[in-house]
Amino acid sequence: MSWHGIRRFLGTTAILGLGAGAIAIENVVSTQGPEVITAPVAAMATRLQPLRDAAEARLAVLAESWRSDGAASAVATVPPTVGHVSDPAPEASQADRADIVPVAQPEPERPILAGCDSPGDNSDVVVLGDRLALRFFEHSTLASAPSMDGAPGSESIVFERLDLSGSFEVGTSGAVSLPAIGHVDVIGRSLPCVEALVTLAASERLRLTGSVSAAFAARPPVLVRGLVRAPGEHAYSPGLTVERVLAQAGAIEADPLTPSQRDDLRAREHELDALAASLILERARIDAALSGERALADDPDAWDAVEEALGADRVRIERGVLLAEIAEEEAEEQRASDRIDSLVGRLSAAQAHLAAAQTHLAYLSDREAELSDRMQRGLATDDAVDAATMQRMDMEQTVLERRDALLQLEGELRLARHEAALREAERHNRLAILALEATKERTQVGEQLRAVRAQLAMERRDARVFAVTIERSEIDGVARFVADPETRVRPGDLVTVTPADAPAEIPAADGRRTLPPDPVTPVSWR
Numbered sequence: 001m002s003w004h005g006i007r008r009f010l011g012t013t014a015i016l017g018l019g020a021g022a023i024a025i026e027n028v029v030s031t032q033g034p035e036v037i038t039a040p041v042a043a044m045a046t047r048l049q050p051l052r053d054a055a056e057a058r059l060a061v062l063a064e065s066w067r068s069d070g071a072a073s074a075v076a077t078v079p080p081t082v083g084h085v086s087d088p089a090p091e092a093s094q095a096d097r098a099d100i101v102p103v104a105q106p107e108p109e110r111p112i113l114a115g116c117d118s119p120g121d122n123s124d125v126v127v128l129g130d131r132l133a134l135r136f137f138e139h140s141t142l143a144s145a146p147s148m149d150g151a152p153g154s155e156s157i158v159f160e161r162l163d164l165s166g167s168f169e170v171g172t173s174g175a176v177s178l179p180a181i182g183h184v185d186v187i188g189r190s191l192p193c194v195e196a197l198v199t200l201a202a203s204e205r206l207r208l209t210g211s212v213s214a215a216f217a218a219r220p221p222v223l224v225r226g227l228v229r230a231p232g233e234h235a236y237s238p239g240l241t242v243e244r245v246l247a248q249a250g251a252i253e254a255d256p257l258t259p260s261q262r263d264d265l266r267a268r269e270h271e272l273d274a275l276a277a278s279l280i281l282e283r284a285r286i287d288a289a290l291s292g293e294r295a296l297a298d299d300p301d302a303w304d305a306v307e308e309a310l311g312a313d314r315v316r317i318e319r320g321v322l323l324a325e326i327a328e329e330e331a332e333e334q335r336a337s338d339r340i341d342s343l344v345g346r347l348s349a350a351q352a353h354l355a356a357a358q359t360h361l362a363y364l365s366d367r368e369a370e371l372s373d374r375m376q377r378g379l380a381t382d383d384a385v386d387a388a389t390m391q392r393m394d395m396e397q398t399v400l401e402r403r404d405a406l407l408q409l410e411g412e413l414r415l416a417r418h419e420a421a422l423r424e425a426e427r428h429n430r431l432a433i434l435a436l437e438a439t440k441e442r443t444q445v446g447e448q449l450r451a452v453r454a455q456l457a458m459e460r461r462d463a464r465v466f467a468v469t470i471e472r473s474e475i476d477g478v479a480r481f482v483a484d485p486e487t488r489v490r491p492g493d494l495v496t497v498t499p500a501d502a503p504a505e506i507p508a509a510d511g512r513r514t515l516p517p518d519p520v521t522p523v524s525w526r
Contacts, residue, residue, distance in 0.1 A: 116193035124238045126170055126186045126194060128473050129220035129492050134178070134198060136164040138210040158210070164202070167217045174475045181205050187475060191215065219491040224249040226497035227454045227466050231447065236491040242468055243485035251466075251497050257455075265456055272449040277309035279442040285322045286435045290428065294326055295319070329427070336420040343413040350406040357399045364392040454499055469496045 126132070142155050168176040174187025184201045186194045194214045202208040221233035222245055229250030257265070284296045296303075296319060307315055368388040374380035468483045471494040489495065 116189060116196055125188050125190050125490075127220070127490050127492055128170060128172065128174070128187065128475070130170045130216060131167055131218040132170065132176060132186070132194065133167050133215045133217040134165060134176075134194075135213045136161040136202065136208070136210060137212070138208060140209075161208075161210075172475070222489055222491065223494045224251075224497070225447065225494070227251055227451060227499060228497055229451070229455070231451060236489070240489045241485065242470070242483045242487045242489055242495065245489055245495055246468070246497065249495075249497075262456075265452055269449065269452050269456065272445055272452060273309050276442060276445045276449060277306045278314075279438050279445065281306055281310065281315065281318050283435060283438045283442065285318050285325075286431050286438065288322055289325050289329075290431050290435070292326070294323060296322065332423070333420075336416065336423070340413065340416050340420065343409060343416055347406065347409045347413060350402065350409050354399065354402040354406055357395065357402050361392065361395040361399050364388065364395050368392050457499065467498050469498070470494065471496070 137158050138161050139156060139158050142157060164179055164181070166179075168178060170176055170186060173183070173185075175183040175185045177183055178198070178201075181198075181201050182205065184198055186197065189197065191214045195212045198212045198214070199210070202210065202212065219236050222236050222240070223232070224234055224245060225231045228246065231249065234245060234248055281296075288294075288296055303315065368385070368391075371380050371385045371388050375382065375385050468487075470481055470483045470487065470489070472479045472481075472490060473492055483495070
């Protein structure tokens, strides 16, 4: 009901009420006589006479409207209002109420864009590992100054809810956890769909009227491996295709390798061969040092390849280094053992000295007691008793000193044994870390060596033909499928480039083009 309608309704009610008051005064005058009405009351009745006439006229209009439209129609139908409310209708009878059929209000339409009920297939959608920047804006209406006709006005304002806005990471379940709202599934949806879904969640769970803006705060990189010059992480950009990723990684070249590039690749191959052999030799030396062996592991095939890459002198040097490390470790262990043995011997001697001192103290205590008894019988002098007491006290001091020395030696022995065990543990940890680092570096060198050899093999075939597969992490596992130059790449994808004659190692993925059981069908990238 508008403000003008409220004023009209209140005005009609006031007219009817004042008119009823005038009618009541007239009834009193007619039944009890004018003498009961005082002068002020009479004056009030005179002023209310116009209101009475207006009320009777209004009641007549309402009665005529009631007779023409019908009581049931007046109750069941509410006429539309434009700027004011319709006149109040009399209360319907019980029979009329039975004919009234309630009208079901339609449910509000869900503010979700078309196509957002299921994840989309376009490339620029939310994936696992994404971080979304969400900003919440609440819409509110405030009262403003009244208009010219006296009706109060309203003003709509929009302000950001900083308590709800922020940066949120997409978890392994494919949802973001929002403050005061909870989890909202966003995996596989575009940014407009994310905005609509989060707006709906805020409306349903917080009764929040407003809007949400979404943007990607951070996206996982695309990983490239295999037959490329620059394997590793590469930044993602919207609309990224396999062809662009491989061009960025150095897998696609319009021209064949120049002689200089070919020489660089061969030099790099020799360098990586030597580095891989050196890491094999280093890992063998570390393993031997960990196990306390004086010789490297017996593997003739491996040592033949190492000697071919590094030379026999390098292998002899590495064996000499191993023997030197073993000798140094044995010398350190011998020093620690000698120190412990020395402390054990000193501890045994201190224990013997303490036992002798305690025996002597017991003898002096008995002698002092005997002299004291003889003095009481007059057989010994006070000087003799005093001398025995002084000897006993000196021996007690000696016992205390030797006990302190014994405790100190026991502490030194425990410390020496603890230092020896700690040194051995630190040595093992140091060697284990060196072995782990050598293994990781060897793996990286092996990847680079395979890539260089694959490029040389391609150059010898004079072809730019290879196969590309993509591994994509999803909620229910990892999807693997074959890619062509126009295949869209998503953030976090693992792109693997292999020679055309490489065997198929990746199983089929449901709902996508799959690898054939035979070798992967090559794709020409010329």
